[in-house]
Amino acid sequence: MQKDVHLVLSGRWLISMDDARQEQQTEEGVSIAIAGDTIAEIGHSLACKYPDAQHLHCPHGLIMPGLINTHTHAAMSCFRGLADDLQLMTWLTQHIFPREAQLTKEMVYHATLLSICEMIKSGTTSFNDMYLFEQEVAAAAATAKMRAWVGEGFFDFPSPNYGQLEKGVEYVEELFAKYAHHDLVTITVTPHAVYTCNPALLQRAHALADQQKSLYHIHLAETKEEVKTCRERYGCTPVQHLENLGLLHERVVAAHCVILEEEDRDLLAKRRVKITHCPESNMKLASGIAPVQQLLNQGITVGLGTDGSASNNDVDMFGEMSTAAKLHKVRDLDPTAMSAATVLHAATLGGAKVLGRETQLGSLAVGKKADLIVLDMNQPHLTPLYNPVSHLVYAAKGSDVLHSVINGRLVMCNRQLTTLDETAVLAEMGKISKRVQQMAG
Ligand SMILES: [Zn+2]
Structure with missing residues (x-):
């Protein structure tokens, strides 16, 4: 030794x-x-x-x-500060989706490197990503020697990366094969949300996650609008919808979980679903405040995430911890809610549990990963x-x-x-930002 x-x-x-x-x-x-x-x-x-x-x-x-960012879209750093102070659906449909339709894999690669620079410089050592062109995200993480969970987004509409869903499944299967034994990159299955994925798609993604024994990472119950749409389409909440489809289990990583009924919380606890709490994004998009203290009281595992830099507008987990600790105090008018120790746990060992790697990550002990x-x-x-x-x-x-x-x-x-040339990464983003400005919003 x-x-x-x-x-x-x-x-x-x-x-x-x-x-x-x-x-x-x-x-x-x-x-x-x-x-x-x-x-x-x-x-x-x-x-x-x-x-x-x-x-x-x-x-x-x-x-x-090191801090564990359990929900982000690293490449969205290229949209940082582009469109702020908007409703989620306006922001998505008028500003983000039209530009994402014009993304290229080179843009995703360089924008991911930018976020990795920022993450390493602010203490994050692992991130759980969901986006487009995830081969590039995996490649960027491998180049930077950063630990990453990587999932290609599935939705009902054609992807700017792979087109129709079947091609997307093939793309993700290739990712699984390529990174099966990688020491830093782990592949996940990531249907975007219940309002962008029909039930058959959610189930198809689940079958893939089941086959690969991977995480199933999804945005869930993020806004009132999402819950309303789900009720109109399926007569139940998004959490109940996944339950009815048989898709809630311990490898589900649910981002946000802001709008929850008591029955939803009970289901999340019963099925041992993992939650990633993204307070700054929820605040900026005025989605609401996730009932995190209640979820923790019910024994549910909660990690922290920044979400993408377009809705935060950074990937600094120290800022996220500070926000999480204060937000729940003001929500409950209770200064004992979400103590510093509770929040630090969510950003470290809690995050490792969300990703199913608590035996290796999240705390410092002999035999664990450094x-x-x-x-x-x-x-x-x-x-x-x-x-x-x-x-x-x-x-x-x-x-x-x-x-x-x-x-x-x-x-x-x-x-x-030591693994990235920060000056070159910033210079590359200077070029990309000019292209983003020229894209129709
Ligand atoms: Zn997100």
């Missing part, structure tokens, strides 16, 4: 999110040793023990698990420091992240990305 350690990170605090460690979960003056893609040891003064390893010491560093970040806490807005968990949710920013490790690899060192 000793000779295999290639990287040792040390700092002043460690928040492991590991139930087995006594902290809540903080330790002062710690090191973490990484061998290959795995955490080999957590202890003190490990740099002396592994003199041949690269050693990064941050005297005021806080080491914690996906972790180090924050520099020696800054005005983080001083004094009485409670690190409080600071992470209420005061820290993505830009406080100093180092990032994904699957044992140092992907950011002293805020410099």
Whole structure:
């Protein structure tokens, strides 16, 4: 074991999110040793023990698990700030869908790289993506050495990528084959929503997910309008609609779940559906506030997501944590709702559970994958420091992240990305944005 350690990170605090460690979960003056893609040891003064390893010491560093963004559309960074302050359906049908119809795979590749730059620089080490041209998203993640769950969107209308559905199924089957044994990329099945996918399509997608034992990632009960449409078409809510079709189970990752009835919540709990909560997108599109504290009280697993940069308008999970913690307090007029510890759990181990990978990700423990970040806490807005968990949710920013490790690899060192040329990624987006401006909205 000793000779295999290639990287040792040390700092002043460690928040492991590991139930087995006594902290809540903080330790002062710690090191973490990484061998290959795995955490080999957590202890003190490990740099002396592994003199041949690269050693990064941050005297005021806080080491914690990398954040897990459980719902995003990374390539939508190319539409950031293009159309704001609109109703969801107006925004989608008049601004986003017409432009998405003109997307190219090159645009998706470069826009995904842009989001990956932003995600790594703000502490995210895993993201769960749903979009178009997902071969490009998978390729971008593999290039950047970023952990990603990747799903090609299915809907009733022809896709700008694959055209008709059958071609889409073939496209996704190819993705499954190509990434079957990849160490960073996992393929998912992603019907867009119940208002854009007819029952046969939802079931066809389910059969594929079942066959591949993959996640089934879908937007669900996002707006009142969606629930109203579903009632008109099928006489029930979107959650009940999926239940009636036999599509609710523990590998379903449901994004949003804002408009829920009591029966819906009971069904989500009973079927052990996983929820991804995207508060900033829900706020910006005025969709509402998901009843997250109630869902958690019912034992439902909830992770956090940013949604795409066109409806947020960033992919910074530190901002999302702060928003989540405050939004539910104001909703319930209860300052004890969604504590900092609860929110931090949702952004780390909760997110890993949403993606079905909690045995490998989401907390720092020997034998788990080395996906972790180090924050520099020696800054005005983080001083004094009485409670690190409080600071992470209420005061820290993505830009406080100093180092990032994904699957044992140092992907950011002293805020410099090591796997991507950030200057080139930004320059490429400059060109793409000119094309986006020329597209008819
Ligand atoms: Zn979304």
